[in-house]
Amino acid sequence: MGDTNKVWRLRNRPVGTIGDEVLSYAEEPIPTPAAGQFLVKMDYLSLDPTNRLWMSDIDQYMPPVAIGEAMRGVVCGTVVSSNHPEFAAGDVVSGLGSWSKYQIGIPGYINKIGALDGISVADAFGLFAVVGPTAYFGLVELGAPQAGETVVVSAAAGAVGSVVGQIAKIKGARAVGLAGSDAKCRWIVEDLGFDAAINYKTENVPEALKRACPKGIDVYFDNVGGDILDACFKQMNLKGRIPTCGLISQYNATGEVPGPSNYPMILMQRLKVEGFIVLDYAARYPEAIAALSGWMREGRLKYRADMHTGLENAVTTLRKLYTGENTGKLMLKV
């Protein structure tokens, strides 16, 4: 086909923010699928907070990417050629792959995207591949909000947070979001229907939480850790739940990060703090996708893609996640 491959490889572990020396971007030969494999051409690359973790060799939930290895990522693409009976050229697939224009698809990690039913491939990928199921299982399963309870979510204008708040509303709870700009705060209240928003960069978070949560916090969906977690701990109600989805405020830290000084509230208020990753629920994805797509078609769940262009811009675009420049699901169109 005359085309060549383009691959991002991990060269150095990041220290602090992701510097230019961390990844290399180079032309490479297109790989040839062996028996039982297939070749995928990437259409979209999902950029997620966890990418920064995979670059590091700190303790984490999967092995980190090895130095020299192609950077790991959640991808959506089209099968180009296949030596696997269940995949054929033209199939649209998504899953765990690499930051490569062409890559070998491994069944189980990369799967066909099901019927889209009026939802575009980009939206289905952006909402159903990681974000939607993460928000769904974290909130519904671990947070288990009851009607009338108060749900607080951090990074509320981010991909997962914006869905968490909307599911909280669907479940009859009060939804309060923390975000890093007035524009983001307006978006989650005016467009997404959150009951209140807090600009954590300009407001006193403990005081703002008291105003926004007059009956205390029953569920804090944690995407960030750090000071916001500590402030929420202090206002949790008895038997409150803290599904722990991310700790993005700490990912770029270079030294030891102090833990939450209000940790004793776990004992005093008999809280349940539980970490999870969406892969734990892989077998139950259809349940999440059915619920999410149903709410989407009913107009109760809104979704915003933050779509950028060009695989060569992957690192520059990824950095937006850690600087607060991003609203909605951050993705690249290749």
Place this chain on the structure above:
Amino acid sequence: MGDTNKVWRLRNRPVGTIGDEVLSYAEEPIPTPAAGQFLVKMDYLSLDPTNRLWMSDIDQYMPPVAIGEAMRGVVCGTVVSSNHPEFAAGDVVSGLGSWSKYQIGIPGYINKIGALDGISVADAFGLFAVVGPTAYFGLVELGAPQAGETVVVSAAAGAVGSVVGQIAKIKGARAVGLAGSDAKCRWIVEDLGFDAAINYKTENVPEALKRACPKGIDVYFDNVGGDILDACFKQMNLKGRIPTCGLISQYNATGEVPGPSNYPMILMQRLKVEGFIVLDYAARYPEAIAALSGWMREGRLKYRADMHTGLENAVTTLRKLYTGENTGKLMLKV
């Protein structure tokens, strides 16, 4: 009867260790029970880590004791006179009362001790009033150890910790305890059957944990918080559980205590950290007492009382909990 009452009252909130100015001890008139009440003469006073919390006005799971109020405590005694149809003079009762020689019993807070079946009143009170059900529900319900898993417990020579380790063994798990002296370490291994013990005052805790838990930690039953919690966080296995029963290392702190810096392990290993108090399980006490007394009669559960004498020594005796001088269930015989 010519006797008078003796009452410990809270005068000042403690700052750091419990100073002599915190409580007063004085003679008072014996109260008269109104209709529906009864008068109890104390036989035993349970001294528990949580007593220090009740003296403080920090956030906690019950209202703190008010300044001027009689100190709250878990007591065992004998009914002297009764205006309540279900209680009669001579009944042995126990429950939540006050540090008073004579006190009004409130049904629901103070209840009759059931048939003792070969177990002395002192042992039944020491093991069944707080300690045993705390260990039982915290470990069996929240920790849920499986055969072959590893359970670590801190304050392992304390009242609750010593029972936790023995229940872990009964459930087929490996039991590892942390205690503050070589004598305590020998006691929990040689007499109670723990698989390993760590003297946290003389050993390097992270290294000792690695040796004692070659397959990692599945359940950490936390009685202490602080550095030991942080060390355990680092060695927790995937989907590990941390029932949080106490944070005694922090109760005497005067400033802000830093949180555990390994808190991110909750996310990385998908841990479940859950605070509890035994009162949450009050309705299920009979289940715990049946199991505990059964194991005791079978010789599988050993219990040691650390019995002191004289209500006037309550504060001096209580302090032993925070200095590590105590082994087993700390109590006073009045």
